[in-house]
Amino acid sequence: MKAGVGIRALALAYPETVRTNDYFRTNHAQVLAEAQQKSLSRVWSPHKTTESARDIFNEEMAPFLDDPFRGTVERRVLGPGESVYSLELRAAREALAAAAMTPGDVDLLLCTSLLPQAVGIGDAAFLAKDLGLRGTAWNFESACSGALVGLQMACSLVRSGEYRNALVVVGCSYSQNTMETDSLGWTCGDGAAAFLVSSVPEGSGVLGFKSLHTAETCGSLYYEMVAEADQAPRMFLKANPQAGKSLKVVSESSLRASCEGAAQAAGVSLEQIDFFVFNTPLAWYASFCAKTLGVSLERTINTFPLYANVGPVLMPTNLYHAAQAGRIKPGDLVLLYTIGSVSSAGAAVLRWGEVALGPSPVAEPPPVGAGHWRPGAR
Incomplete structure (x- = not known):
């Protein structure tokens, strides 16, 4: 049996500013009136891409097609004096505090963000400096799969004996890299997370991984330097007209391969998994994943309405x-799944242990279950 390596502590950091749909109704009424011709509606519209008798992706998306926000309810966005780096630093400090560790206990820091404050360099060395770490600090990138890739790298390096304690930090600043007048940005928010990976009791921690590339999505989403009036040029996220189709195809093909591959690597079946944690870049994504795998929605979670x-x-x-909600408990088998465009998709199976949590970023936790809600009015 492999030496036990897993997550010892987990913390989140989100901005205080909450932007509801009323913000866009008030400030961008003309864009809203033309929403069906804008990026978001073009990307997330029905695309016939499968020969199977049942198209679960389009079925789960269908209730949201009359909503110009495609099911988005709230976003937390950076306010004055905040940056993705300040969120990353706060999450890292809170993960260390939750684990009752000092910076001297960490000998490896791995960092990824979309986009980092230090574009072209990455935030890892800056974090190491401000945290007072003495070990090494590396940047890496795998788009929306960054957290899972960071977990896999950290587990491998700790299990090898090369490092003892690895701190993985991930950040997102989409509000700074999407235009308010481009509806694609209406589904996006900002935040950061950090988790510590260390040795854990044998038989617990991460039991198996499976990762795949998502090269089929190359060109679907991309960054472009844009100079707005009287402002310095900035990098903005863009989507080509075929983005939705290519992302849907990858969603269908990678989900089962990743999850079944991770379960096989862990020596378990999907039926033995107690809880499934899918990333949720869309309002209907958790429900799509659950129904594709034949999993009860009560065994998943969907925080998209909050973030x-x-x-x-x-x-x-x-x-x-x-x-935090007690929906996963020590001893439970948990499957993690992520997908990123122009990067990778992957899954991990772990046996949940005694994981310390940082303070909650929201006063009210998300509702129990996933996929039960439908477009809101806020």
């Missing part, structure tokens, strides 16, 4: 709230 799409922070956010 919208926060890229690599999605999976640790869902995992945190599932643990």
Whole structure:
């Protein structure tokens, strides 16, 4: 049996500013009136891409097609004096505090964000400096699968004996990289997460991984430098007209391969999994994943109504709230699944242990269950 390695502590950091749909109704009424011709509606509209008798993705998306926000309810966005880096630093400090560890206990820091404050360099070395770490610090990138890839790298390096304690930090600043006048940004928010990976009792921790590339989505989403009037040029997220079709195809093909592969690597079946944590970049994504795998919605969680799409922070956010609500308990088998465009998709199976949690970023936890809600009016 492999030496036990897993998550020892998990923390989230989100901005205080909450932006509801009324913000866009008030400030961008013309864009809203033309919503069906804008990016969001073009990307997430029905695409016939499968020969199977049942198209679960389109079925689960259908109730949201009359909603110009595609099911988005709230987003937490950076306010004055905040940055993705400040969120990353706060999450890292709270993960250390939850684990009762000092910076001197951490000998490896792994960091990824969309996009980092230090574009072209990454935030890892800055975090190491401000945290007072003495070990090494690396940047990496795998889009919305960043947290799972960071977990896999950290577990492998700790299990090898090369490092003892690894701190993984992920951040997202979509509100800074999407235009308010582009409806694609209406589904996006900001946030950060951090988790500590260390040795855990044998038989617990991460038991198996499976990862796949998502090269089929190359070109679907991309960043473009744009100079707005009287402002410095910034990188903005864009989508090509075929983005929805290619992302849907990958969603259908990678989900089962990743989850079944991770279960096989762990020596278990999907039927033995107690709880499933899918990343939720769309209002209907958890429900799509659950129905594709034949999993009860009561064995999943969907925090999209609270946070919208926060890229690599999605999976640790869902995992945190599932643990906080007591929906996963020590000894449970948990499956994590993430998918990122122009990067990777993957899954991990772990036996949940005694994981310390940082303070909750929201006063009211997300509702129990996933996929039960439908478009709101807020």
